[in-house]
Amino acid sequence: MPTLSESRSREIVRAAGVAVSEFVTASSADEAVSAAADLTYPLVAKLCGDRIAHKTERGLIRLRIADSAALSVACDELLAAATPEDGEVEVLISTMVDGNRELIAGLATDEQFGPTVMIGVGGILAEAIEDVVFRLAPLSDFDADDMVEHLSSQKLLDEFRGEPAVDRASLRSTLVALGTLVDTNPEIVSVDLNPLIVVDGVPVAVDALVEVRS
Amino acid sequence: MSLKDLDPLFNPRGVIVTGASTHPGKFGFVSVHNILRCGYEGNVFPIGREAGDLLGLDVLTSIDQVPEGQADLIFICTPPPLNEDFLRAAARRGVRAAFVAAGGYGEADEEGAEAERRLVALASELGIVLAGPNGQGVVSPPASLCAQIVAPYPPAGTIGVASQSGNFVSSFLNYAGHNNVGISRAVSAGNAAATSVIDYLEWFAQDDATNVGLAYLEGIEDGRDLFERLRQVSATMPVVILKGGRSASGARAAASHTGALASDDKIFEGMAAQAGVIRADGVQDAYEAAATFATQPLPDGGRVAVLTTVGGWGVMTADAIARSRSLELAELSTDLYAALDEKLPPRWSKNNPIDLAGGETRDTIVEVLELVAADEGVDAVIMLGMGIQANQAALMRSGQFYPDHGLERIVDFHERQEVRYAEAAAETSRRVDKPILIATELATTAPTNAAVAAVSATGRLCYPAAEHAVRALDRLARYRHWLDR
Numbered sequence: 001m002p003t004l005s006e007s008r009s010r011e012i013v014r015a016a017g018v019a020v021s022e023f024v025t026a027s028s029a030d031e032a033v034s035a036a037a038d039l040t041y042p043l044v045a046k047l048c049g050d051r052i053a054h055k056t057e058r059g060l061i062r063l064r065i066a067d068s069a070a071l072s073v074a075c076d077e078l079l080a081a082a083t084p085e086d087g088e089v090e091v092l093i094s095t096m097v098d099g100n101r102e103l104i105a106g107l108a109t110d111e112q113f114g115p116t117v118m119i120g121v122g123g124i125l126a127e128a129i130e131d132v133v134f135r136l137a138p139l140s141d142f143d144a145d146d147m148v149e150h151l152s153s154q155k156l157l158d159e160f161r162g163e164p165a166v167d168r169a170s171l172r173s174t175l176v177a178l179g180t181l182v183d184t185n186p187e188i189v190s191v192d193l194n195p196l197i198v199v200d201g202v203p204v205a206v207d208a209l210v211e212v213r214s
Numbered sequence: 215m216s217l218k219d220l221d222p223l224f225n226p227r228g229v230i231v232t233g234a235s236t237h238p239g240k241f242g243f244v245s246v247h248n249i250l251r252c253g254y255e256g257n258v259f260p261i262g263r264e265a266g267d268l269l270g271l272d273v274l275t276s277i278d279q280v281p282e283g284q285a286d287l288i289f290i291c292t293p294p295p296l297n298e299d300f301l302r303a304a305a306r307r308g309v310r311a312a313f314v315a316a317g318g319y320g321e322a323d324e325e326g327a328e329a330e331r332r333l334v335a336l337a338s339e340l341g342i343v344l345a346g347p348n349g350q351g352v353v354s355p356p357a358s359l360c361a362q363i364v365a366p367y368p369p370a371g372t373i374g375v376a377s378q379s380g381n382f383v384s385s386f387l388n389y390a391g392h393n394n395v396g397i398s399r400a401v402s403a404g405n406a407a408a409t410s411v412i413d414y415l416e417w418f419a420q421d422d423a424t425n426v427g428l429a430y431l432e433g434i435e436d437g438r439d440l441f442e443r444l445r446q447v448s449a450t451m452p453v454v455i456l457k458g459g460r461s462a463s464g465a466r467a468a469a470s471h472t473g474a475l476a477s478d479d480k481i482f483e484g485m486a487a488q489a490g491v492i493r494a495d496g497v498q499d500a501y502e503a504a505a506t507f508a509t510q511p512l513p514d515g516g517r518v519a520v521l522t523t524v525g526g527w528g529v530m531t532a533d534a535i536a537r538s539r540s541l542e543l544a545e546l547s548t549d550l551y552a553a554l555d556e557k558l559p560p561r562w563s564k565n566n567p568i569d570l571a572g573g574e575t576r577d578t579i580v581e582v583l584e585l586v587a588a589d590e591g592v593d594a595v596i597m598l599g600m601g602i603q604a605n606q607a608a609l610m611r612s613g614q615f616y617p618d619h620g621l622e623r624i625v626d627f628h629e630r631q632e633v634r635y636a637e638a639a640a641e642t643s644r645r646v647d648k649p650i651l652i653a654t655e656l657a658t659t660a661p662t663n664a665a666v667a668a669v670s671a672t673g674r675l676c677y678p679a680a681e682h683a684v685r686a687l688d689r690l691a692r693y694r695h696w697l698d699r
Contacts, residue, residue, distance in 0.1 A: 110481050112437030134484035136441055142699040143488055149539070150487065 001189055001214050006048040006055075007092050009208040012185060017177035018193065019170070020205045023094035029075035032091055033068045042066050042096045044206075047078040049089035053209060064096060097206050100161050102126075102195035103171075105203075107137065107178045109189045115182040117144075117175055121153050122195040129153075137179035144175040164201040171203055187212045218343055218409060220417040222311035224354040224399050226287035227256050229361060230280055230309065232300050233291030233316070234260030234273050241291040241315055241363045245351065246271070249289075252360035252367040257284050261300075277303035289351070289361045290314045294329040298336055305340040312337060313401075314346035315363050320405045321348050334408045349404025350380030353387065355397060356423045371396025371673075372425035372508045374418035376411045378403050382430040382456065385497045386504075392661070394670040395505035398423040410435070412443045419451045427453040428504040434482075441485050448490030452507040452693050455491050456500040457482055490696040492689050499685075505675040506686040507693070510649035513593040516691040517544035518684075519586045520567035523574065523599030527680055528567030531596060531653075534684040540691035541684065543567070544592045553585050570599075576631070580638040587642045587650060594649040594690070596683045600635050601656040601665035603628035608663065629664040636668035649690055653677035 004012070007025045014020045022039055025048070026032035036043060047060040055061050060081060062074040075091045082089045104122035109115050113136055120132030133147040148157070148171055157166040174196070181188050190211040196203040229249060233242030246260050250269055259280045262273040274280065277288075277300060288304040290297055293316055301312060319330040330347060337344035345352065351362030355370035364380070368390040377383045380402035390397050399418060403411050411429050418424040427447065434440055447453055459479075486493045492507075494500030518541050522528040535541045543566050546554070554568065557578060563569035568586065570578065587595050607628035610621045617625075636652065643650040656663045657676040669676035677683040 110437065110478065112434055113441060113481050113485055114438050116481055116484065132480060134481045135488050136438075136481075136485055140699070146487060147484065 001211050003050065003053045004210045004212060005050045005052070005090070006046060006208060007090065008050070009191070009210040010092075010205070012181070012188075012210050013177070013191060013193065013205060013208050016181050016184065018174050018205055018208075019202060020208060021094045021097045021197075023092055025090045025092050026075065027090050028079070029072040032075040032093055033072055036068070036071060036093045039093065039095055043071060044094050044096055045071060045074045045078060046092045046094075047082060047086075047089055048092040049082075049086050051085065051087050052089065094206065097197045097199055097204050099197040099199045099204075100163060101156060101166070101198040103198065103203055104132075105174060105178060105193045105196055105205075107181060107188070107191040109182075115179075117147075117179045119147055119151065119171070119175055121151065121156060135175075135179075137182050139176050139179040141172055141176065144172040144179075147175065148172070163198065166198055166203065167201040170201070174203055174205075185212075189213055217416055217420065218413050220311070220343060220409075220414065222286035222309075223313065223343060223345055223352055223401070224359070224417075224421075225357045226285065226311065226359070227283075228259065228280075228285035228287070229254070229256060229359075230259045230261060230277060230285045230288040230304060230307075231291065231361075232261045232277075232288065232296070234262035234268055236266065236268055243268070244363050245289055245291060245315065245361055248351075248360045248362050248365070248367070253358045254360070255358055259285055277307060280307045283308040286310050287352075287361070288312045290316055290347075291363070292316055294318045294326065294333075294347075297333060301333070301336055301340060301342060305342055309342060311343045312345065313349065313352050313361060314344065314404070315349055315351060316346075317348040319347040320407060330405060330407050337408060344408040345401060346404035347407060350383055350402040352402075353383075353397065353400040356399075366391055368400070369394055369396035370398070372398050372423065373428050373504045374398050374414070374421065374424035374426070375400035375428045376403060376414035376418070377401075377430040378406065378411055378432045379430055379458070380404070382497060386428055386501050389498065389501040389505075393501075393505060393675055395509055395673065395675050398425075412440055412447075415447050415451075415453060416443060419447045425451065426504050426507040427451055428456075428500060429453065430456045430458065430500075432458040437481075437485065441489055444486075444489040444491055448693075448696070453491050454494055454500050454503045454507070455486060456494045456497060457486075490693065492693060502675065502677070502682055502686055503689050506649075506651075506690060509674045510651065510686075510690060511643065511647045512694045512697075513649050513687070513691050514694070515593040516541040516688075517591060517593045518542070518687060519544045519546075519589075519592045519595045521570070521579075521583060521586060521595055521597045522567050523570050523572060523579075523602065525563070525567075525569050525571070527598040528563070528569050531598060531680040531684060532567050534681045538684055538688040540688050540695060541594075544589075547589060547591045550585060550589045550591070554582060557582055557585070579631075579635055583635075583638055583650070584642055587646045587648055592648070594687050595639075595643075595651070596680065596687065597635070597639060597650065597652045598654070598680055600632065600652050600669070601654045601660070601663045604632040604664035604666075605656060605660065608660070632663075632665035633668040633671075636665060636672055639669070640672035640674055649687060651675075651677055651683040651687060653680045653683040655679060 024035040043065045102122035115137040192209040193205040235242040320327040360367040368387040607625040657678040
C-alpha cells in the first residue's frame with residue numbers, strides 16, 4: 001500500500017494533535033535557506049517524497065547542519081541523489097531535537113481487530129526489547145494512560161539522566177490523537193512515529209510515515 | 215446483536231437424548247447416565263432405535279412419543295444425517311434448545327460443514343437455540359443438570375464457564391470440585407456454529423446464578439465485535455479469559471484445531487485490558503482468578519496488609535506486591551500501630567508485613583485481623599501461616615502417642631483455632647467489605663488439613679502460595695480500577 005511523503009505525513013499527524021519537530025519544505029537550495037530562516041540551527045535535512053519510505057538506508061538524511069551555507073550544500077546533494085523512480089521530491093528541513101529517550105508510537109490496522117494504536121520503547125534496540133503495548137482505536141484518556149502504564153520500562157518514563165519525567169498528559173494526547181486519525185482520515189491504514197524523542201519531558205515526533213489504502 | 219435466550223439450555227423442564235444406547239461406552243448411554251446420576255429432577259426421554267429399558271427409563275423410538283411441552287432441551291448424540299429430522303420433531307414437541315454433542319460437522323470435512331450450515335439454518339427457522347455441534351455438553355447445577363458426555367459434575371457456585379474446547383470445561387470443573395468454589399453454568403461451545411463463547415458470556419451477565427465468567431477462547435471470527443461485546447459484559451460481570459494460540463507454534467496448533475484464525479497476541483492482550491477482561495496465563499491461573507472474583511469483594515484500592523505468623527513468607531509476599539502492577543504495601547497508621555503494639559509482644563515486626571513473630575495467644579490472630587482489616591488505610595489483607603497448627607495436630611493424631619499425654623486436647627485446640635481463623639477471615643471480609651485472602655502450600659500438599667478444609671468450608675479459595683494470592687488481589691484491584699475509569 002502506498003506511503004505518503006514525510007512532509008505530508010507530518011502535516012496529517014500534526015493536524016490530529018501530535019507534536020512534531022518544527023519543519024519547512026523546499027524544492028531548491030535557495031528556497032531551503034530562505035524557508036529555514038525562522039528555524040534555529042543546527043538543522044536536519046532529508047530528501048522526501050511519496051515513494052521514499054526509508055531514508056536512512058539510502059543516506060538521504062543530513063544531521064547537525066550548522067548554518068545556511070551548509071544547508072545549501074546539503075540540499076544540493078540531497079536533490080542530486082534523487083532517482084527517476086523517486087518521482088516528485090522535495091527537501092524537508094527540521095530542527096534538531098535532542099533527548100536521551102526515544103519512544104515509538106503508531107497506528108496499525110489488524111485483520112481481526114481493526115485499527116490499533118501502539119506505544120513502545122524506541123531506538124536502535126526497539127525490536128530486540130519488544131516493549132510495546134497495543135490498544136484498539138479510538139482511545140479514551142483512560143486507555144491511553146493505561147497502555148503507557150503497561151509498558152515494562154516504567155523507569156524510562158521517570159526522571160532520567162538529568163531529564164525530567166515524561167509528561168504523561170502529553171504522551172496521552174499523542175496516543176489519543178493517533179487513535180482519532182482513522183475516523184478523520186479513513187484512508188489511513190498505518191502510521192509510524194519513529195522515533196518520538198522526549199524533549200523536556202514532552203514526546204516530539206521527528207519522523208512520520210503514513211500509509212494509505214491504494 | 216440481541217441476547218440469545220439460553221434459559222431452555224440451562225434450565226430445561228425436560229431433556230430428550232438421542233442416540234440412547236444400553237452400551238455403557240456410548241455417548242447416548244453416558245449422557246443419560248450423567249443426567250440421572252447427578253440428580254436432574256426433570257423428565258428425561260431417551261430416544262433409541264429399539265424400545266427397552268435404559269437405567270430405569272423407557273427408551274422411546276420416536277420423538278413424537280414425547281409428551282408435548284415436557285422437554286425444552288434435546289441433547290443430540292446421533293450422527294449428522296439423522297439430526298435435521300430430530301430437530302424438526304423436537305420443535306413439534308415444544309423443544310427450544312438443542313445441544314449437539316455429535317461430531318462429523320464443520321470440524322470433519324466439507325460435507326460436515328455443509329450439514330452444519332443446514333443445521334444452523336434449520337434451528338433458526340424452528341426457533342431453537344443451537345449449541346455445538348461437536349461439544350462436550352452443558353452443566354447447570356441450579357437445575358441439577360449434568361448433560362455431558364464426560365465427567366465431572368461440579369459443586370454449585372457462581373462461576374459461569376464457556377469454552378471453545380471441552381477439555382477446558384472439564385479442567386475448570388475439576389478445579390471447582392477440588393477447591394469447593396463452584397460453578398453456576400458450564401458449556402462447551404464445540405464448533406460454535408450458532409452460539410459462540412461471547413453469546414454465553416452475555417447470557418451469564420444477566421443470569422442471577424452467575425457472578426463471574428470464565429472462558430477459553432481459540433479462534434476469533436470478528437475481533438471488533440468480540441471487543442465491543444466483552445466490554446459490555448465486563449461492565450456488569452468480571453470475565454476471565456484463557457486464550458489459546460498465544461505463541462507462534464500455539465497459533466499454528468490452534469489454526470489446525472478449530473480452522474479459525476488466531477490473532478496477534480499483543481493486540482489480544484491490549485484488547486482484553488481495554489475491555490476490562492482479566493487475562494489468565496494457564497488453566498489453573500484462570501480458575502483461581504475466577505474463583506477469586508466469585509468469592510471476594512472488590513477492594514477500593516491497592517493497599518495491602520500482610521498478616522503473617524512467620525517472617526520469611528511475609529518478605530516474599532512483600533516482594534510480590536512490589537512487583538505487581540496495582541498493589542502496594544499499606545502503611546500502618548499511627549492508631550493501627552498503637553493498637554497492634556498493645557496486642558503483640560515487643561518482637562513483632564512493627565511494620566507491614568505484620569509479623570506476629572510467634573507471639574500469638576488464643577485470640578491474637580482474630581483480634582489483629584479485625585483491627586487491620588477495619589483500618590481505613592488498608593484495602594485488602596493477605597493472611598499467611600494458617601494451617602501450621604493443624605499440620606502439627608495431624609502429625610500428633612496419626613502417631614503412637616495419641617490420644618494420651620494430653621495430645622487429644624491439644625489436637626482439638628489446634629484444629630478449632632484453625633477453624634476460627636478461617637471463619638473470622640470470611641466473616642470479617644464480608645463485614646468490612648474488603649478482600650481477605652489466605653495462602654498456604656498446604657492447600658496443595660495437605661488438602662485435608664483443618665485450616666485448608668475450614669477455608670473451603672467458608673466457600674472461599676485457599677491459595678496454594680502467597681504469590682497466587684497477590685496475583686489474585688492484583689486482578690481484583692485492576693478490575694476495580696477499570697470499572698471506575
